[in-house]
Amino acid sequence: MRTKVLTLRVMPTDAAGCTLVAHGGNPPPFAFGVSPWEKDARSRSVSFRRRAVDRANSLQTFNYLRRPTYMKLTRPYQPLLLRILHGLTGLLLVAAILTAFWTYDTYDGRWGRIPLPSYREIEGLHGTFGLLTLLIFPAFVLYAFHRGQKRLIQPDSLTKLVQVGKPIWWYTLNRLTNTFVLLALTFALFSGKMMDETWLPQGELNHDWYYAHLIAWVIMVVAIALHLLINAKVGGVPLLLSMLNWQFRDKDSPTFWSAHISQWWSSLWQGSWSNWFQSSRTLVLLESAILISIVAAWMIPLFK
Template sequence: MSPTTPHQPVLLRLLHSAIALLVFGSLLTGFMVYDRYDKRFGTLNLPIVPNTQGIHGTIALTFLILLPIFAVYCFHIGDRRLVQSQSMQQLGQQLTEVGKPIWWVSLQRLTNTFMLIAATLAVVTGRMMQEIWLPTGELNHIWYIGHLISWIIMAIGIALHLLMSTKVGGLPLLLSIYHWRIRESDLPKNWLKGFKIKPNSSIALIIEFVVIGGIALAFLLPLFVTA
């Protein structure tokens, strides 16, 4: 593990920090809502916080608004951190190749991509829920079940993301996203340098279509569908 902290673009640091705070806030308040109204899979019997649903909804809506900006950054500027056309081949190496640095890097990219898809599923299912369901004991709606599953997937994705980042770059890589060192390249005028119109591979294009399309549905579906 190198003692040198790698430099991350300031735009990535800003977006990643905001997204991380919103995700953890959504997970925490979402569990508080579950712990108050559902409890079927276990409970911590947390103290009741007034308007927990409203707090969760506000955090989730902010997350939905920021998510497309973060997704566009990931696919068109930070695409080297996502799955590549050769990633599956690298992961599918013979057993003797497993554990080499490029294998772990490919797994990290796959994990990062997986989290974007999980986030998309979370915002789509969350937007289709009705606030009245849980207080009235309507716990079996498909959108609510899907929302629970999506946040379980997201929690698993966070754990894998932290694990893979630790494996690839150790503590310096984990801390680099919160290191506020500024370079000339970090000035706002340089934020969009390196922006690519075309994704780096066909698989990236398909995943971007799923993610951006899913986010668009999260905005639009509630306007036309009565869940």
């Protein structure tokens, strides 16, 4: 009886596996290895998974790029007291601006008018909004020139204006605009307080303080527009929306305000004026001029 000897030889193959070839018989050619069809199926499966991952990554990138800009940026935090003072002053100021134009449209209209309904008591309503703004404005000025002095004009602001187009140029413009808004509002409040509420109803439209108040109205509208546009350029929508956010940190809680005020008052009575005026000479002069103007706005009408 003749015996057949079966030998196995390992053939070099690729990384997918190895093929054992049997000699001396007719076994299945891929009984001990990976067939080309299986290799092809594995390759197609790997390729399919890769395409699926690439498609998912592409879709995720597309959705990220399609999101609004403000969703990709971190919203800055604004102190709670700043938001309250800024919000109250802004709301009262906008109301005063709107009613001021309505008053002009009702009693004057020499430089154009729009068909607003005639409301003879609109001047008194405008005066009420102006008076409320004048009451809240000193607190806002004190906060702006001390806690918020970095947002106002700085000693090197003029030198940084030569770097046109750079980020520091926009930040400097933002500080100048913030300062300009405070000065414009001071001029508007002072000129309005110098007017007599009987001038317009009696048709007396040629008083100097009335013309000054009209000019202040125009300057105030321009200042607010610049304030909004440049802040939107510097911080985008997140910066604008941060002033409307009512969430606050623990250190800004109103429960600590009384302690902060007591500390400030004690330091003031102890004569620490050097700590009170730590800002530049320009800011000191501007703050003094604004506060003196507010006091004069209350005192001068008493001597008329």
